[in-house]
Amino acid sequence: MLTLLILVLGPLALLCLLLWLLLLIFQPQRRLRFKQKPWRRSVWLAILLALGGAYGVFYLATYRYDQAMRAEQASRRHTLLQASRLAGIAMPAGTRLELNTWGDPDSVAWADFPEPVWLGQAPVVSFERPRPDVSDASWFTRVASDTRIDGWVCSAGETVEIQFDPDDGFALHRCHLAQGQALTAWSPLATGVNVQHAPPMNIELPQGVTVMAVPQGTAYTDGTYDQDRWTVRVEGDGIQVHAWGLELERAYFAVDADRRILYLAHARLASPVELGGHVYRAGTEVATPNYRVHPDWPLALLMREPQSAVDALRAHDLLTGQLLPTLP
Numbered sequence: 636m637l638t639l640l641i642l643v644l645g646p647l648a649l650l651c652l653l654l655w656l657l658l659l660i661f662q663p664q665r666r667l668r669f670k671q672k673p674w675r676r677s678v679w680l681a682i683l684l685a686l687g688g689a690y691g692v693f694y695l696a697t698y699r700y701d702q703a704m705r706a707e708q709a710s711r712r713h714t715l716l717q718a719s720r721l722a723g724i725a726m727p728a729g730t731r732l733e734l735n736t737w738g739d740p741d742s743v744a745w746a747d748f749p750e751p752v753w754l755g756q757a758p759v760v761s762f763e764r765p766r767p768d769v770s771d772a773s774w775f776t777r778v779a780s781d782t783r784i785d786g787w788v789c790s791a792g793e794t795v796e797i798q799f800d801p802d803d804g805f806a807l808h809r810c811h812l813a814q815g816q817a818l819t820a821w822s823p824l825a826t827g828v829n830v831q832h833a834p835p836m837n838i839e840l841p842q843g844v845t846v847m848a849v850p851q852g853t854a855y856t857d858g859t860y861d862q863d864r865w866t867v868r869v870e871g872d873g874i875q876v877h878a879w880g881l882e883l884e885r886a887y888f889a890v891d892a893d894r895r896i897l898y899l900a901h902a903r904l905a906s907p908v909e910l911g912g913h914v915y916r917a918g919t920e921v922a923t924p925n926y927r928v929h930p931d932w933p934l935a936l937l938m939r940e941p942q943s944a945v946d947a948l949r950a951h952d953l954l955t956g957q958l959l960p961t962l963p
Contacts (some may be wrong), residue, residue: 646690722767723799726752735767742767751779755805757795758782773798773808781813786894787846787865788813807848814842818888822895824862824926825933833934834954836896838878838888844869853889861927863889863897875905879936879953882906883921898933899923910951911958915940923953935959 715730722743726732729749735742744767751758758779766772776795781788789795789810796809818838826833845868852860869876869886876883878899886902904919920939924932934953950959 721746722764724752724754735764755797756782756784756807757789757797757805771798771800774805784810785848788816790814790842793843806850807846809845809847812840812842812844812846816840816844818867818890818894818896820893820895822862822891822893822897822926824891825895825897825923834879838876838896840867840869840876841874843871843874844876861889861897862891864892865890865894866900869902880956881908881921881936886921898925900925910936910938910956911949913949913958 712731712733715726715728715732717728719726719730719740721732721740723741724743724746726746727748727750730746732746733744734740735744743764745761745763747761748759751760753759754762754774754776757776759776760779762774762776764772764774773796776797778789778791778795780791782791782795783789784795784797784807787807787810789807790813793811795807797805798808800806817840818836820836821833847866847868849861849863849866852863854860867886867888867890869884869888874884876886878886881902882905883902884905887900889897889900891897899922902921904915904917904921907914907916909915915938918941920941922937924935924937926933929935936951936953936956938949938951940947951957952959
């Protein structure tokens with residue numbers, strides 16, 4: 636509370652002191668009145684001096700602290716004069732970097748390279764490590780060009796998040812996909828008993844779609860794990876994907892280790908569509924059944940219109956659009 640008062644009233648006190656001093660210099664009658672009644676005015680002068688002085692001391696201490704922090708940070712920033720290996724990475728001469736801990740070569744917090752350096756499967760021009768003290772923490776990198784990592788082509792214009800694995804090296808954790816990516820296969824788990832009737836898959840993904848790793852699969856409350864290993868997230872204003880004759884936005888696909896679709900966890904219709912004689916308006920929630928819950932009937936579209944009752948869920952055959960009985 637006291638610090639807040641000093642920060643608020645201190646500058647005002649200094650301004651009042653300056654104004655008072657100018658008036659005393661240029662108005663002789665004010666100097667005369669001050670000499671006639673010095674004690675009352677001296678009390679106000681003392682209060683202003685105390686507030687202004689406290690603010691000055693606080694500002695000076697803050698300035699010295701800031702300067703000390705800048706000097707300490709500068710002591711951790713370096714430009715390599717020769718190629719060196721830091722944080723397990725072979726870095727060329729000319730690399731600019733900052734250590735998180737002074738004197739610890741493995742605590743590199745960020746680095747900018749004069750030429751691409753390979754981190755796992757990615758030619759990286761720079762990286763940041765918010766937590767260099769944690770071995771499996773994420774590295775936020777910039778790649779030199781559109782780069783294929785773990786089967787996905789990541790865009791060079793966006794941050795590529797990778798994680799270090801002592802056994803397998805660097806693995807993709809999250810990135811924005813480059814142009815020309817597509818989901819082209821069903822997982823056998825997704826088609827179930829309808830495997831012979833599953834339609835061909837070719838869902839073209841627009842540039843900027845996010846792919847995120849799920850290394851162990853989605854965990855359930857019973858202690859089991861799903862077979863998904865990736866989540867493809869179609870999100871962002873104006874980003875849409877065309878799937879099964881529907882224009883979808885805010886779509887989240889669960890994908891297996893071989894980048895095959897398991898199910899559509901959630902999406903919204905971007906434009907109206909007619910299925911089985913029923914017209915669904917834009918904003919309708921769309922999903923496909925999770926194979927774990929409906930193993931015998933996965934090739935269906937689940938539609939729920941916005942602001943509808945819980946029992947307004949409708950199921951349609953994914954191949955024909957025909958309205959189906961309620962899923963068991």
